[in-house]
Amino acid sequence: MLLAACASAPPPATDAAPAQPEPALQGADASFPPALYRQAKAGGQPVFKINAEESLIAVTVRTGGLLARIGHDHVVAVRKLEGYAAPGLQRADLRFRLDEMTVDESALRAEAGLKTSPSEDAIAGTRRNMLTRTLDAEHHPWVLLQILRKDDVLDAAVTLHGVTRNYQIPARIAVTPRGLSASGTLVFKQSDFGIVPFAVLGGALAVKDELELRFTVTAR
Numbered sequence: 275m276l277l278a279a280c281a282s283a284p285p286p287a288t289d290a291a292p293a294q295p296e297p298a299l300q301g302a303d304a305s306f307p308p309a310l311y312r313q314a315k316a317g318g319q320p321v322f323k324i325n326a327e328e329s330l331i332a333v334t335v336r337t338g339g340l341l342a343r344i345g346h347d348h349v350v351a352v353r354k355l356e357g358y359a360a361p362g363l364q365r366a367d368l369r370f371r372l373d374e375m376t377v378d379e380s381a382l383r384a385e386a387g388l389k390t391s392p393s394e395d396a397i398a399g400t401r402r403n404m405l406t407r408t409l410d411a412e413h414h415p416w417v418l419l420q421i422l423r424k425d426d427v428l429d430a431a432v433t434l435h436g437v438t439r440n441y442q443i444p445a446r447i448a449v450t451p452r453g454l455s456a457s458g459t460l461v462f463k464q465s466d467f468g469i470v471p472f473a474v475l476g477g478a479l480a481v482k483d484e485l486e487l488r489f490t491v492t493a494r
Contacts, residue, residue: 306369307357310360311360311367314363319360319363321359321360322361322453322454324357324366324491324492325494326353326355326356328490330351330353330355330489330490331355331370331489332349332382332385332386332487333487334348334386334485334486335350335482335485336484336486337481346388347386347388348388348392348400349377349382349386349388351377351379352370352375353376354370354374355368355369355370356368356370357493361449361454364424365422366419366493367418367419367421369416369418371416371417372405372411372414372415373405377401377404378392378397409469410435413436414435417433417434419431426444427442427443428444428447429441430443435468435469436468437467437468441460445457453492453493453494455491455493457488457490458489459486459488459489462484463484463485
């Protein structure tokens with residue numbers, strides 16, 4: 275989750291060769307994804323991998339304060355989402371790196387109804403402030419999402435900025451033998467995660483605490 279600012283497997287026995295991960299789960303590090311996905315696949319259950327090219331998380335960040343009219347609203351997006359989903363477990367685990375998020379893609383700004391066009395310098399400044407002064411991406415580079423499905427509601431545990439919060443998210447969910455998709459929206463606050471919204475001029479120009487998130491996630 276996102277905000278912008280204006281201005282493992284157990285060790286093998288000693289007499290056996292190391293076990294290789296299932297092909298669908300290769301590339302994961304020792305802690306991601308949880309071993310339960312390997313266990314589910316070994317037990318014959320379908321395990322789907324997130325398709326980043328067909329997935330998107332986009333957050334609209336709005337300005338506030340007495341001087342809000344001179345600032346810009348922004349859209350921050352996740353294009354490099356990774357993770358796995360197991361329909362039989364009613365669970366998905368996802369993650370993304372903060373420093374791989376995009377800021378103010380023109381098409382996403384249009385979809386969010388934002389009519390202004392920030393300059394390249396303004397966008398670069400927004401990204402710099404977001405990653406350093408707001409999110410502290412150097413010390414908290416990953417956002418983690420552990421999701422359990424309960425009918426048409428996603429019970430999402432979101433870890434951001436070293437803090438985990440739970441949200442109940444109504445979603446449109448479709449599952450087939452070849453994959454799944456889910457989409458929905460969520461409004462949440464930066465302060466939920468101990469983050470102080472970016473502000474200048476004594477708060478006369480500030481980022482609103484409340485953020486508007488929409489997502490489409492596909493796994494195959």
